[in-house]
Amino acid sequence: MQVTLHGEKQHFRTVAFDEPANQVRLIDQRLLPHDFQVIGTPDFRATALAISDMLVRGAGAIGATAAYGLAQGARAFRGSNLTRFEAQVTRVFETLRDARPTAVDPVNAMLEVLCKMRAGATVAERQALALSAAEEFADEDVAHCRALGEVGAPLITEGMRVLTHCNAGWLAFVDIGSATAPLYAAQQQGRAFHVYCDETRPRSQGATLTAWELAQQGISHQIIADNAAGLLFARGQIDLVIVGSDRTLGLSGDVANKIGTYTKAVLAKRHGVPFYVAIPLSTLDWNLRNAADIPIEERDPAEVLGAWGLTDSGRREYVRVANPSSDAYNPGFDVTPPDLITGIITPVGIFRPGDLWPNRHLLRFRPAIP
Numbered sequence: 001m002q003v004t005l006h007g008e009k010q011h012f013r014t015v016a017f018d019e020p021a022n023q024v025r026l027i028d029q030r031l032l033p034h035d036f037q038v039i040g041t042p043d044f045r046a047t048a049l050a051i052s053d054m055l056v057r058g059a060g061a062i063g064a065t066a067a068y069g070l071a072q073g074a075r076a077f078r079g080s081n082l083t084r085f086e087a088q089v090t091r092v093f094e095t096l097r098d099a100r101p102t103a104v105d106p107v108n109a110m111l112e113v114l115c116k117m118r119a120g121a122t123v124a125e126r127q128a129l130a131l132s133a134a135e136e137f138a139d140e141d142v143a144h145c146r147a148l149g150e151v152g153a154p155l156i157t158e159g160m161r162v163l164t165h166c167n168a169g170w171l172a173f174v175d176i177g178s179a180t181a182p183l184y185a186a187q188q189q190g191r192a193f194h195v196y197c198d199e200t201r202p203r204s205q206g207a208t209l210t211a212w213e214l215a216q217q218g219i220s221h222q223i224i225a226d227n228a229a230g231l232l233f234a235r236g237q238i239d240l241v242i243v244g245s246d247r248t249l250g251l252s253g254d255v256a257n258k259i260g261t262y263t264k265a266v267l268a269k270r271h272g273v274p275f276y277v278a279i280p281l282s283t284l285d286w287n288l289r290n291a292a293d294i295p296i297e298e299r300d301p302a303e304v305l306g307a308w309g310l311t312d313s314g315r316r317e318y319v320r321v322a323n324p325s326s327d328a329y330n331p332g333f334d335v336t337p338p339d340l341i342t343g344i345i346t347p348v349g350i351f352r353p354g355d356l357w358p359n360r361h362l363l364r365f366r367p368a369i370p
Contacts, residue, residue: 001170015064032213043075051099056247058172062143067134068097074130101295103246145176147347152182160193166258167209168244178278191215195221202303233271253338253353254291265340278345297332304328
């Protein structure tokens with residue numbers, strides 16, 4: 001994507017790797033939309049912390065970050081003993097895997113890296129293979145998102161009003177995005193439309209990130225309070241909903257996504273509005289059979305009890321909003337069942353949730369890797 005900095009447009013990837021410094025390079029999304037900074041994580045533990053602290057977030061972005069983090073940790077090993085090297089790689093894998101448990105992209109990405117590393121006979125060969133595999137995952141993420149745009153663009157018609165939730169855009173992936181990919185493709189094809197961005201409390205990724213992306217791209221949009229969506233549905237002001245996913249079960253079609261997604265799916269079903277989920281293939285989980293087994297991350301209550309913002313002096317500051325003596329419950333995700341989903345947009349076509357498993361040969365089915 002192009003970002004306007006100091007009056008000039010520049011291309012940035014959300015996640016990249018600095019090979020000489022052995023650092024993962026990330027856009028600090030906590031600072032947006034008020035400040036744009038790219039930082040480097042010095043080691044795999046810092047990379048895992050960047051994921052858990054949501055310096056980087058979004059399915060594909062944390063998948064690529066985990067893949068690069070695994071390569072980073074592998075490349076930091078000194079010596080030639082393969083047994084000790086594999087023990088180091090296991091530690092790195094587990095640290096990155098546990099950073100955000102709901103999303104499946106990091107695990108899928110790292111399993112790909114581990115699989116390709118096995119072809120190396122020496123530590124040096126496996127270190128080189130780790131980085132090339134991570135680069136391959138990042139490049140594939142971009143290719144998948146580009147394909148999502150091509151597949152989903154026909155859904156976006158002239159004058160349409162589209163509702164999004166959270167941020168499944170360029171910032172949530174290496175580039176382009178999943179739910180935003182059809183929007184960007186439709187814009188390139190010359191169609192005009194309007195996007196309603198759910199603010200997506202408590203971290204407000206819709207208000208801060210999706211709205212910033214759309215503004216950078218010149219797409220007509222407005223931010224709405226999460227609870228305003230019901231009124232818009234009732235008035236017939238929403239024609240289509242597109243969201244992303246952090247884990248989609250290939251066996252059942254259940255979709256885990258940012259908290260509040262299920263609510264929007266229920267509203268869309270009630271009002272006869274198509275509800276689509278856009279995913280790269282790395283978001284598919286072919287192993288879990290039951291949606292109840294999806295781990296739902298519980299985050300810091302402070303996210304609900306207050307908010308970050310920019311003061312008049314330009315300083316980023318947290319402000320407590322809620323009653324001082326109250327606590328909060330803060331689940332980060334919910335699960336939308338397949339009967340509420342019109343279709344799942346993938347790089348190879350749009351499928352009904354129940355058609356994922358029968359078409360697994362098209363969707364790069366991956367059984368569990370021991």
